[in-house]
Amino acid sequence: DSGVTQTPKHLITATGQRVTLRCSPRSGDLSVYWYQQSLDQGLQFLIQYYNGEERAKGNILERFSAQQFPDLHSELNLSSLELGDSALYFCASSVVVGGEQFFGPGTRLTVL
Amino acid sequence: GENVEQHPSTLSVQEGDSAVIKCTYSDSASNYFPWYKQELGKRPQLIIDIRSNVGEKKDQRIAVTLNKTAKHFSLHITETQPEDSAVYFCAASRADQAGTALIFGKGTTLSVSS
Numbered sequence A: 001d002s003g004v005t006q007t008p009k010h011l012i013t014a015t016g017q018r019v020t021l022r023c024s025p026r027s028g029d030l031s032v033y034w035y036q037q038s039l040d041q042g043l044q045f046l047i048q049y050y051n052g053e054e055r056a057k058g059n060i061l062e063r064f065s066a067q068q069f070p071d072l073h074s075e076l077n078l079s080s081l082e083l084g085d086s087a088l089y090f091c092a093s094s095v096v097v098g099g100e101q102f103f104g105p106g107t108r109l110t111v112l
Numbered sequence B: 001g002e003n004v005e006q007h008p009s010t011l012s013v014q015e016g017d018s019a020v021i022k023c024t025y026s027d028s029a030s031n032y033f034p035w036y037k038q039e040l041g042k043r044p045q046l047i048i049d050i051r052s053n054v055g056e057k058k059d060q061r062i063a064v065t066l067n068k069t070a071k072h073f074s075l076h077i078t079e080t081q082p083e084d085s086a087v088y089f090c091a092a093s094r095a096d097q098a099g100t101a102l103i104f105g106k107g108t109t110l111s112v113s114s
Helices: none
Strands: A005-007 A010-013 A019-024 A031-038 A042-050 A053-057 A064-068 A074-078 A087-094 A107-111 B004-007 B010-014 B019-025 B032-038 B045-051 B056-059 B062-067 B072-077 B086-092 B108-113
Touching (some): A005 A087, A010 A019, A019 A087, A019 A107, A031 A074, A042 A064, A042 A074, B004 B086, B010 B019, B019 B108, B032 B062, B045 B056
Parallel strands (some): A010 A107, B010 B108
Antiparallel strands (some): A031 A042, A042 A053, A064 A074, A087 A107, B019 B072, B032 B045, B032 B086, B056 B062, B062 B072, B086 B108
16 A cells, blocks of 8 residues: 555546546655556656646646645546546655655546 | 657566566656556556666665666566566656656566466
8 A cells, every 4th residue: 555545446437528536645745646547558647746736747638637735635637538538547646756656546437 | 758668568487587678768867767566457566766876776686777878777577476477667757857757668568477
C-alpha cells in the first residue's frame, strides 16, 4: 500500500457523459500527478499540481480538467467521454516536486 | 519534449538467468531516471532509481546503470525468480524544475519460467 488512495476503483459509463475521479495523496505530500494508462499508449502524463497550483501539463485533452483542493486531495474531471477514453487512470504523489512518486491503485474507466 | 524509448518490449528468461532492459532518452536536461514494476491490474511500484550525478546503483539483485553521454540507462536483474515476472517501465524527468512529469517508456514484459 503506497498511501495514495483513489476512488472509485471502477467506473462504467456511456459516451458523452462526465465523470470525476478522486485522489488523496500520501500524508504530507504536496505534489499530485495524474497519468493515463491505455494498452496502445502506455503510461502518459496528464497534469501535475503542487500545493493547489497547476505546475505542469502533459497530453491532457481539453475535455479533461483537474484541480487540487486546500486539503491537497485532487479531482480529475473527464467530460464528453469517448470510447477511446477507456483506460486506467493513476494518481501519484510526492513530497516535493521531483521527488519519488508513489502511485495509487488506479481507477479503471470503461466508456460504453 | 522528452521522449523515452525502451527495449525489448518482451523478454523471456529461465529462472536464475539475468535480464537486461535498456532505455534511451532524448532530453539531455533529464536528470532523474526511475524504474517501475507493474504486475497485472496493479499500480506501478518504484523498484530503483538513479540521478544523473551517479553512474550506477545497486539494490540486492537489481542494478541500474546510466550513461549520460549516450543518453541511455539500463536495468539489470540477476538471479531472476518467477516473481520477477511483470511489466517494467523506465522513465525520465527533469527533477529540478517546477513541473516534473515522468515520461515513461512503453514497457517491457518480463517472463521468468521455472
